[in-house]
Amino acid sequence: MTVVRAFRLAAWGRAPMLVDVDTPAPQDDEILVRVLAAGACHSDLHVVDAADAAAEATFGFRPPFTLGHEIAGEVAALGPTATGVDVGTAVAVYGPWGCGECARCGAGADNYCDRRGELGWAGVGLGRDGGMAEYVLVPSARHLVPTGDLSPTQAAPLSDAGLTPYHAVDTLRLGAGSTVAVIGVGGLGHLAVQILLAVTPARVFAVDIREAALELAHESGAELTVLARPDTHRALRTENGGVGLDAVLDFVGSDSSLTTAAASLRAGGDLVVVGSAGGRLTVGKGGRLPAGTRVSLPFWGTTPELHAVLALARDGRLRVAVEEFPLSAAAEALTRLRAGEVRGRAVLVPDP
Numbered sequence: 001m002t003v004v005r006a007f008r009l010a011a012w013g014r015a016p017m018l019v020d021v022d023t024p025a026p027q028d029d030e031i032l033v034r035v036l037a038a039g040a041c042h043s044d045l046h047v048v049d050a051a052d053a054a055a056e057a058t059f060g061f062r063p064p065f066t067l068g069h070e071i072a073g074e075v076a077a078l079g080p081t082a083t084g085v086d087v088g089t090a091v092a093v094y095g096p097w098g099c100g101e102c103a104r105c106g107a108g109a110d111n112y113c114d115r116r117g118e119l120g121w122a123g124v125g126l127g128r129d130g131g132m133a134e135y136v137l138v139p140s141a142r143h144l145v146p147t148g149d150l151s152p153t154q155a156a157p158l159s160d161a162g163l164t165p166y167h168a169v170d171t172l173r174l175g176a177g178s179t180v181a182v183i184g185v186g187g188l189g190h191l192a193v194q195i196l197l198a199v200t201p202a203r204v205f206a207v208d209i210r211e212a213a214l215e216l217a218h219e220s221g222a223e224l225t226v227l228a229r230p231d232t233h234r235a236l237r238t239e240n241g242g243v244g245l246d247a248v249l250d251f252v253g254s255d256s257s258l259t260t261a262a263a264s265l266r267a268g269g270d271l272v273v274v275g276s277a278g279g280r281l282t283v284g285k286g287g288r289l290p291a292g293t294r295v296s297l298p299f300w301g302t303t304p305e306l307h308a309v310l311a312l313a314r315d316g317r318l319r320v321a322v323e324e325f326p327l328s329a330a331a332e333a334l335t336r337l338r339a340g341e342v343r344g345r346a347v348l349v350p351d352p
């Protein structure tokens, strides 16, 4: 058994560490994937920073496990009964693994698996061993999507930072003349701007607390970028002819971002809460939300949507801003991400 390295969370409140593990051997339908890129996400920070076992009720899973839920690589080995993919194929891993048996999983929508509450994991790298490692074991070929000539460092972030906003945008009805704001222009947000421009006719505004993030939003095609302040909603409304916006996608999810989002919407608009910063907004008639507001809490995306996101990228319509770190610098990548210093997505690649 060959020893390889994996960046593992051993217990709640313990710093994750790069440790030696045995190369996993694929059983039954499992596929072994050699990891060529693994993205680092804010949800990794939420998990790593969870101080104690109380987090378990929130997440629905517990350590120990290897982190990393945005993965691209190549198929290294197949379990004895595995079919549907060949050794050597370049793939992205669809991450929100479900039970594989319910109607939702049957439709490729494992993100909304009917048995999520019983599984003990939210996906690869979130309760199950993930891709911040040299190899990752995937339960079935149905979670692998061929990436063709897309580079692994582009494909890996697209499996969450691309897929999640794609799924969120897909729930919206944005016709000609509509306007949407993206709050939080990090890994997901900068791709949300690009996806909105690629698949909807909407005008796209972007909000962030960091000047560098607003530059990235501008480069991603946002028409207007606004520094987040208590009166940001006024600036957004003014730019939209004095009326509120048709939709706000909140990739932060803090009290202040939700307050800005609610105050920016027009009647009959969509509030899409993607970020998990722990903010709370009370939903009720006569409250802060305009009449007719639809609120949604999308989680990740579906397998067909991952195919669509990767196709957009192959067509040159999506470009992930990537900062590469070797796997041995995984801890540093998380530290930089926590400090808000990563431009776009931090992606771990194999050590030279």
Ligand SMILES: [Zn+2]
Binding pocket: 041, 042, 043, 044, 069, 160, 161
């Ligand atoms: Zn994520």
Ligand SMILES: [Zn+2]
Binding pocket: 098, 099, 100, 101, 102, 103, 104, 105, 110, 112, 113, 114, 115, 116
């Ligand atoms: Zn299921």
